[in-house]
Amino acid sequence: MHSQSSPVPTLDQLRALAGLQGVEPTDADLEAVARFLETILPALVEIEARLGADVAPAGLFRDEL
Amino acid sequence: MIAALEARLRAGELSPREAVAESLERIERLDPALNAFLSVRGEEALAEAGALETAGERGPLFGVPVAVKDVIDVAGTRTTAASRILAEHVATADAETVARLRRAGAVVVGKLNTHEFAFGATTASPHFGPARNPWDTERICGGSSGGSAAAAAAGLVAGTLGTDTGGSIRIPACLCGVTGLRPTAGRVSNRGVVPVSWTYDTVGPIAQTAEDCALLLEVVAGQDPADPTTEPVPVPRYRDELDGSVAGLRIGLVAHLLEGAVDPRVAAAVEAAVAELARLGAAVERVDARFLRETEVVQQLVMLPEAAAAHLPWLRTRLADYGPDVRARLLAGLLLPGTAAVTGQRARRQLVERARPLLERYDLLAAPVMPVVAPRIGEEVVEAGPERLPYRLALIPFNSPWSCLGLPAASVPCGLVEGLPVGLALVGRRFAEGVVLRAAHAFQQATDWHERRPPPAV
Numbered sequence: 001m002h003s004q005s006s007p008v009p010t011l012d013q014l015r016a017l018a019g020l021q022g023v024e025p026t027d028a029d030l031e032a033v034a035r036f037l038e039t040i041l042p043a044l045v046e047i048e049a050r051l052g053a054d055v056a057p058a059g060l061f062r063d064e065l
Numbered sequence: 066m067i068a069a070l071e072a073r074l075r076a077g078e079l080s081p082r083e084a085v086a087e088s089l090e091r092i093e094r095l096d097p098a099l100n101a102f103l104s105v106r107g108e109e110a111l112a113e114a115g116a117l118e119t120a121g122e123r124g125p126l127f128g129v130p131v132a133v134k135d136v137i138d139v140a141g142t143r144t145t146a147a148s149r150i151l152a153e154h155v156a157t158a159d160a161e162t163v164a165r166l167r168r169a170g171a172v173v174v175g176k177l178n179t180h181e182f183a184f185g186a187t188t189a190s191p192h193f194g195p196a197r198n199p200w201d202t203e204r205i206c207g208g209s210s211g212g213s214a215a216a217a218a219a220g221l222v223a224g225t226l227g228t229d230t231g232g233s234i235r236i237p238a239c240l241c242g243v244t245g246l247r248p249t250a251g252r253v254s255n256r257g258v259v260p261v262s263w264t265y266d267t268v269g270p271i272a273q274t275a276e277d278c279a280l281l282l283e284v285v286a287g288q289d290p291a292d293p294t295t296e297p298v299p300v301p302r303y304r305d306e307l308d309g310s311v312a313g314l315r316i317g318l319v320a321h322l323l324e325g326a327v328d329p330r331v332a333a334a335v336e337a338a339v340a341e342l343a344r345l346g347a348a349v350e351r352v353d354a355r356f357l358r359e360t361e362v363v364q365q366l367v368m369l370p371e372a373a374a375a376h377l378p379w380l381r382t383r384l385a386d387y388g389p390d391v392r393a394r395l396l397a398g399l400l401l402p403g404t405a406a407v408t409g410q411r412a413r414r415q416l417v418e419r420a421r422p423l424l425e426r427y428d429l430l431a432a433p434v435m436p437v438v439a440p441r442i443g444e445e446v447v448e449a450g451p452e453r454l455p456y457r458l459a460l461i462p463f464n465s466p467w468s469c470l471g472l473p474a475a476s477v478p479c480g481l482v483e484g485l486p487v488g489l490a491l492v493g494r495r496f497a498e499g500v501v502l503r504a505a506h507a508f509q510q511a512t513d514w515h516e517r518r519p520p521p522a523v
Contacts, residue, residue, distance in 0.1 A: 014400055022381040025396055029384075032393040033400050040397075043362040044405055047412050057410035058417060059264060 008037045067129055067223045067277040074128040081114035081128025085172050088130035092221050099197050101215040103135045104143050104176040114172045124170030126284060133226040134210050135176035136183045138257040139163050146182045146259045147190035149386040150379055160257025162226055162268050162285040169284040174222055178212030181391045183228055183261050185209055186236050186460055191388040195442050198241055199519035200485055204439040207237035213271045214241035218519055224272040224281050230261040231364055232464030234269050238476040239434035239488025245271040246278045249496045250471035251296040254289035262371040265468045274515050275505035279303035298496050306499040307506040312346030317427035320351045322463055326449040327436035334480030334487040335433045345507055356419050360469035361461045366409030373398030413469055420470050424494050429504055434476040434488035435460055473498045477505045478514040
C-alpha cells in the first residue's frame with residue numbers, strides 16, 4: 001500500500017481507502033489521521049526493515065514469557 | 066476497605082442491605098461533584114442485598130457493594146461505554162466477571178464512567194461529561210477507568226472493576242491515589258465486555274488497597290471456557306500470599322523511566338518507594354531497559370487496527386456519533402497499512418524474547434505509573450520535567466511496555482506532589498499477580514500513602 005519510504009497518503013488517497021471499507025470521514029477527520037500517520041509510518045518502516053522473516057507474530061502460540 | 070467491610074458483614078455487625086444503603090447514600094451525596102457513576106442500580110441493589118440475607122450461602126464478598134466500569138455488562142442495566150452509540154443499550158446477560166462477583170456475594174450498585182469506549186486516558190466523555198478527580202474536582206481522573214478510580218478514592222463503593230488496554234486501570238488508579246491491578250492478559254475473562262483490542266484488553270480491580278485488589282482478583286480470575294483468550298492457569302489464594310514480606314525479592318528499577326520526560330518530584334517519590342522496599346528486604350538494582358521504548362509504537366500498531374475492526378460496523382453507520390478524539394484514533398486504525406498489525410505482532414514477539422532475561426533476573430520491575438500528576442480538565446499539554454508534551458503522548462512510555470508484554474502491573478500510591486497522588490508501578494512475570502500484590506501489600510503495611518484520602522469535601 002505504501003512505498004519503502006512510506007510517505008503519508010494524501011487526503012484523497014485516505015478518503016478512497018476509507019471509502020473502500022464503507023467509511024466516509026470528513027476532511028477534518030482525515031487531516032487528524034494524516035498527522036498521526038506522519039509520526040507512526042516512519043517507525044513502522046524501520047520495524048519492518050529490522051524484523052527477519054523468521055519472526056512469527058505473537059499470539060500464535062502460548063509460550064510467551 | 067473490602068477486607069474490613071467483609072469482616073463486619075460476616076460477623077453480623079452490618080447487614081448486606083445496610084452496607085448497600087450506606088454506599089448508595091454516599092453516591093447520592095458525593096457523586097454529583099464527581100460524575101463517577103453513569104447508572105446507579107439503587108432499588109435493584111437493595112433488593113439483591115436483601116435476598117442475600119435470606120440465602121444460605123455466604124461467598125467471600127458476602128454483601129460487599131461494588132461497581133463496574135460501564136463497558137462491563139450487568140444484565141438489565143445499560144452498558145453505554147460512555148458513548149452516544151450505546152447510550153440506550155441494555156445488557157441482556159452479565160459479563161463473566163460480574164457473574165463471578167455475584168456468585169461471591171458482591172452486590173453491584175452501579176456502572177462507572179469511562180473514556181468513550183474505553184479508548185482514551187481522560188474519562189472526559191463528550192456525551193456524559195467528565196469524571197472528576199476526588200483530590201481536585203477541576204482535574205481529570207485519568208482513564209479510561211476514571212469512574213472506577215474516582216469511586217474507589219471517594220469510598221463510594223468498597224471496590225470496583227476497570228479494564229486496561231494500554232494503561233486504563235493503572236493510570237486512573239495512580240491519578241486518584243488508589244490501588245489498581247492490570248492482570249496478565251488471559252487471566253480474567255473478557256466475555257461481556259465491550260472490546261478495544263483483543264490482544265491487550267484485561268479486566269482488573271481498582272480499590273483502596275492491595276489486599277482489596279487481591280480479594281477481588283481472586284473472585285474474578287480464572288479460565289472462562291467460553292472466552293478463548295483466557296488460559297487454564299490455576300488461580301492462587303492471593304490473600305494468603307500477602308505475608309507482609311518482600312525479603313528475597315529481586316526488583317529492577319527501570320532507569321530510563323526516571324529520566325527525561327518525567328516530573329522530577331514524581332521520579333523522586335518513586336525512588337523513595339523503591340528504597341522503602343529495599344529497606345524491607347528486597348534486592349533492588351537499576352536496570353537499563355531502553356529497548357522497551359519500541360513498545361510505544363508496537364502497542365499502537367496492534368491496538369489501533371484491532372479497535373478499528375471491533376468498531377467497523379459503527380464506523381460505517383455512526384461515524385459522526387463518536388467524540389473527535391476516539392473517532393480520530395479509530396480512523397487511524399482503519400487507515401494504517403494492512404500489514405501494520407501483523408508487523409506489530411511480530412515485533413511484539415521479538416520484544417517478549419528480549420524481555421525474557423530481564424524477567425528471569427528480576428521478580429518485579431518498578432517504575433513510575435505516570436510522569437505527571439493529574440492535569441486539569443481540558444489541559445492537553447503537560448510539563449513532564451524539562452519537556453512540554455501532549456498528555457496522551459506523555460503517558461505512553463510508562464504504560465505501553467507492560468501492556469505490550471502482557472504482564473501483570475499494579476499502581477500503588479506512593480506519594481503526593483502538590484497535594485496530588487503519585488503511583489508506583491510494580492510489574493511481575495506472567496501470571497505472577499500474587500508476587501505483585503505481595504510487594505504492594507508489604508509496601509502498604511510499612512507506609513500510609515494508600516490511607517491518605519481526598520479533601521474532606523469528598
